[in-house]
Amino acid sequence: MIGIVLAKRYAKAVIDLAQEAGILKETGQDLDRIAGLFADSHELVNVFADPTIAPEAKEKVLAEILEKGSVQELTMKFIHVVLAKGRILGVGEIARAYREILDQLENRIRARIVTAARLSDAEKSRIKDALSQISGKDVALEVEIDESLIGGVVAYMGSQVYDGSIKNQLTQIKDNLSKGR
Secondary structure, eight states, rough: OOOHHHHHHHHHHHHHHHHHOOHHHHHHHHHHHHHHHHHHHHHHHHHOOOTSHHHHHHHHHHHHHHHHOOOOOOHHHHHHHHHHHHHHHHHHHHHHHHHHHHHTTTTTEEEEEEEESSOOOOHHHHHHHHHHHHHHHEEEEEEEEEEEEEGSSSEETTTEEEEEHHHHHHHHHHHHHHHOO
């Protein structure tokens, strides 16, 4: 909605302030919650997208939302600035950019793994350690289950995909057999 370049500028500005205040994590959580509200509510998006609704009314709605969400004062001020600049519908992009910048600051990478069955904590830990070895960074792991994989794991880390699923192995065998004919 506002573009990645602008979202990064806003995120960088608020991350600098949050770092000074020592509330990097809390500010990120606040932004994620606010972005989630907009992602989950078409009515909320419609209110802030409607040019016929007075800015003062939008400000009042936003203030009520922020008070109920008990966000940091810094986050509250920042979101009011974003609203005043007409960029409030880009809060999701700003939150995403904030997470990316924070991950860089903390030498962390996010990885999504997809498995055919639920993993034990020990299995998650081994996968996380292996991905940390590969990336040289701390790994924040997100786990999904997709029974169509039959077995194994597919890991998405940055722009890399590591596919160790049985489904992929069977597909490769099929391709190799069909080429050999």
